[in-house]
Amino acid sequence: MNYQLKIDDTVASLEIQALDNCSADIVSDSGNIHVTYSRISENQIYISCNGEGRNAYIHRSNGTKTIIIDGVPYYVEDVDKLTQGGNRKKAPGNTPQEVTPPMPSIVVKVMVQTGDEVAMGQGLVVVSAMKMETTLKAPYDGMVTGIHAEEGGKVMPGEILVDIKKNEDA
Numbered sequence: 001m002n003y004q005l006k007i008d009d010t011v012a013s014l015e016i017q018a019l020d021n022c023s024a025d026i027v028s029d030s031g032n033i034h035v036t037y038s039r040i041s042e043n044q045i046y047i048s049c050n051g052e053g054r055n056a057y058i059h060r061s062n063g064t065k066t067i068i069i070d071g072v073p074y075y076v077e078d079v080d081k082l083t084q085g086g087n088r089k090k091a092p093g094n095t096p097q098e099v100t101p102p103m104p105s106i107v108v109k110v111m112v113q114t115g116d117e118v119a120m121g122q123g124l125v126v127v128s129a130m131k132m133e134t135t136l137k138a139p140y141d142g143m144v145t146g147i148h149a150e151e152g153g154k155v156m157p158g159e160i161l162v163d164i165k166k167n168e169d170a
Contacts, residue, residue, distance in 0.1 A: 004079035
């Protein structure tokens with residue numbers, strides 16, 4: 001199959017032929033690559049390109065995938081889906097509904113406790129990855145019903161750090 005992928009700010013044309021046993025051959029402008037892969041978890045795969053292996057972490061959000069290899073994030077979008085989507089302004093339904101880190105991180109600070117009322121956009125947890133801190137915010141108004149992170153703990157993309165019961169009034 002042919003794909004047009006936007007990787008960061010560059011568009012790449014790829015022809016991908018899926019093979020047996022979790023492998024594929026990829027033909028691009030820069031050459032041919034034989035890829036094998038295996039899923040480690042929902043957000044992590046082990047990928048080998050022409051015999052050189054790496055762990056990759058994948059975070060999906062609003063049609064974009066962030067793929068982190070050796071600590072370097074790559075933002076990947078399907079160009080065909082971008083052009084079909086027309087105007088790409090965020091619709092209200094495109095807000096993430098879970099509090100999860102965008103990449104493997106260390107929890108720096110938990111800013112709420114179980115039972116706290118939170119407002120949409122309120123900071124909940126501060127995580128650090130690649131020497132940058134990110135504040136994970138409440139996706140909607142509600143009450144904190146569970147906290148699954150502790151300061152100094154390691155967390156992965158897809159891991160839900162704070163449970164929030166959505167206010168029905170909001």
